[in-house]
């Protein structure tokens with residue numbers, strides 16, 4: 001358990017001795033879940049987050065034996081910057097996950113061009129109709145403010161994105177830091193995932209989890225919308 005957090009009983013928490021061990025353990029577990037999905041329904045959908053935390057995990061997962069041609073990969077969110085940009089999540093996934101055998105996976109990007117962020121979000125919403133649902137494996141990160149994906153506190157459409165009846169797969173969001181313009185998958189799509197993994201590193205994020213667990217309002221800390229079954233938390237120093 002992570003510092004004996006008072007987690008809901010149906011939220012297992014795994015503490016790993018170091019980041020590499022966490023990445024390797026997660027990669028093995030995710031690969032097994034993807035293999036099971038392929039065996040069960042012929043394909044597997046994997047949705048990952050960006051940021052810096054998942055890079056070791058991506059490299060470990062790419063090395064896992066898997067029929068990657070049956071895997072569809074997408075993103076929980078994206079910065080509204082063109083693929084290839086250094087801060088694009090698509091750039092990270094293509095550079096660190098879709099390498100070697102894993103390059104055979106089908107990637108559905110979230111970035112879309114457009115005259116406005118809202119127009120791009122509408123195009124992304126349409127493109128995400130191609131993502132097999134429910135998502136088989138969802139890998140979330142978390143910021144120290146309690147955001148996850150690009151569900152940021154204070155973002156104008158946060159309540160809409162967290163609404164269980166939200167009709168959209170993707171909505172435009174505003175982050176507090178550059179690049180502020182973001183595209184996020186919405187809570188109904190994310191929370192329907194069969195396996196949901198929250199991957200966090202460092203003590204500051206344990207403190208964030210403590211704050212999240214001490215309150216109820218997901219508008220204040222959007223991660224609160226996910227802290228229940230079928231979430232698993234994986235933490236490393």
Ligand SMILES: O=C(O)[C@H](O)[C@@H](O)[C@H](O)[C@H](O)COP(=O)(O)O
Nearest residue numbers: 049050051052053141142143149
């Ligand atoms: O686009 C992004 O940045 C991610 O999707 C975001 O939700 C990330 O998971 C958290 O901000 C944690 O980021 P770190 O792993 O870099 O701390």
